[in-house]
Amino acid sequence: MLDQEIIAQQRQELRRGSTSLACLALLAAAPDYGYSLLARLAGLGLEIEANSLYPLLRRLEKQGLLTFEWDTSEARPRKVYTTSADGTALVAVLREDWDRITTALHQIGQHS
Amino acid sequence: MSLTDRYVAATLSRTPVKQRDEVEADLRAAIADAIDARLDAGALPDAPDRASALETAVLNEMGDPDRLAADYADRPLMLIGPRLFLQWRRLTILLLWIVLPIIAVLIPFGMWLGDESLGAIIGSTVGGTLTVGVHLVFWVTLVFAILERAGTPADELSEPWTVERLKESPDVRVSGVETAVALATLAIGAALIVWQQLWPWATTADGEVLPVLNPDLWTFVLPALLAVMAVEAVVVVARQVRGRWTMGDWWLTLALDVAALILVAVPVLQHDLLNRALFEEIGWPDAATTVTLEQVEWVVLIVVAVVSVADAWGTWTRARRGSRT
Numbered sequence A: 001m002l003d004q005e006i007i008a009q010q011r012q013e014l015r016r017g018s019t020s021l022a023c024l025a026l027l028a029a030a031p032d033y034g035y036s037l038l039a040r041l042a043g044l045g046l047e048i049e050a051n052s053l054y055p056l057l058r059r060l061e062k063q064g065l066l067t068f069e070w071d072t073s074e075a076r077p078r079k080v081y082t083t084s085a086d087g088t089a090l091v092a093v094l095r096e097d098w099d100r101i102t103t104a105l106h107q108i109g110q111h112s
Numbered sequence B: 001m002s003l004t005d006r007y008v009a010a011t012l013s014r015t016p017v018k019q020r021d022e023v024e025a026d027l028r029a030a031i032a033d034a035i036d037a038r039l040d041a042g043a044l045p046d047a048p049d050r051a052s053a054l055e056t057a058v059l060n061e062m063g064d065p066d067r068l069a070a071d072y073a074d075r076p077l078m079l080i081g082p083r084l085f086l087q088w089r090r091l092t093i094l095l096l097w098i099v100l101p102i103i104a105v106l107i108p109f110g111m112w113l114g115d116e117s118l119g120a121i122i123g124s125t126v127g128g129t130l131t132v133g134v135h136l137v138f139w140v141t142l143v144f145a146i147l148e149r150a151g152t153p154a155d156e157l158s159e160p161w162t163v164e165r166l167k168e169s170p171d172v173r174v175s176g177v178e179t180a181v182a183l184a185t186l187a188i189g190a191a192l193i194v195w196q197q198l199w200p201w202a203t204t205a206d207g208e209v210l211p212v213l214n215p216d217l218w219t220f221v222l223p224a225l226l227a228v229m230a231v232e233a234v235v236v237v238a239r240q241v242r243g244r245w246t247m248g249d250w251w252l253t254l255a256l257d258v259a260a261l262i263l264v265a266v267p268v269l270q271h272d273l274l275n276r277a278l279f280e281e282i283g284w285p286d287a288a289t290t291v292t293l294e295q296v297e298w299v300v301l302i303v304v305a306v307v308s309v310a311d312a313w314g315t316w317t318r319a320r321r322g323s324r325t
Helices: A003-016 A018-029 A032-045 A050-062 A085-111 B003-012 B017-040 B048-060 B065-073 B082-113 B118-150 B176-198 B215-219 B221-242 B246-271 B276-282 B295-325
Strands: A066-071 A078-081
Touching: A003 A018, A018 A032, A018 A050, A018 A078, A032 A050, A032 B017, A050 A066, A050 A078, A050 B003, A050 B017, A050 B048, A050 B065, A078 A085, A078 B017, A085 B295, B003 B017, B003 B048, B003 B065, B017 B048, B017 B065, B048 B082, B048 B118, B082 B118, B082 B295, B176 B221, B215 B221, B221 B246
Parallel strands: none
Antiparallel strands: A066 A078
């Protein structure tokens, strides 16, 4: 009987690192603010807690992978993030790795 | 003050001042957006005070403000991480092994000189050793916690690990450092014995030299002690050349340790290890102290005994492991 805790733990390991890539790729496609990005990620099946996403965005911004502007057009000011040129380049690099891993895992699946 | 205000204040109190304005705006927008999203989705329609119930739910989901602040500031949520943990553990254990035995000997000895009762000596020794141990662990941990936060990489604290650190079998190989330390100790000891005679501390009014050790001991004890040290040095060098410890080593070391101990013990028991003429000349021990020359001689004997026992014990454990392989 497969332990639910082990599943959750392994799944978390598998997803760790994919969140940054997903954020960078989504924000490269369309600039967005935190809560809306959270909804977009959830829509893709990549659930992430709000209390992880906001600090993550801030870290990516500090690393120069994202840039932001304050959007003051609405009642409350929001940080609207966009993927920088560096961020876009990183997405390309990571996407290759991602594809390689996917291909490799699929091959293993076919052989067994 | 609303719940959100309190939550934001709690988070900001743990946020570096420079980042506060930015984090506050970010956090308020995040909370308000989350509440609005739930209002739009029609969550908790029957709650009596819906807005406040939703606020509570959102804040509960955001979790511990201290954790959030640490995430924002990219602060580690651990005292010492896996990067430095092994160095921390090695250093702590090493220091405890070096310092605690010394403390556990010095405290009772000092109190014995002060004529304290046995109960007080035992109590202070246990208490004092524990206190020193706790301090030691605390200060080492504090330094490593600071290094962890400064982002010091592990290879700045020690060389990276390579297979050369693998021992064929624990402690069987003779370490060059150990040999060097042993030779240096012997050389310093021998030099002190000779030096105190040739360049005496004091001379009498009519120019007679006054060495620290009783000059009569040059008839046998001191030359014999120098000879024992010379043989010990040869044994140490031979062991380094051979590269491993043997049972023969242990017997020779034991014999030399016993010989050295006897050579020191005999004059101590006869109260003529130290040169009484010198101490009369310099007027110590004077009335201000309760220490006697006999006690100082006992200290010397105890130090020699501790060193001899440690040496014999160390050689025995290594020779035993070495002869097993």
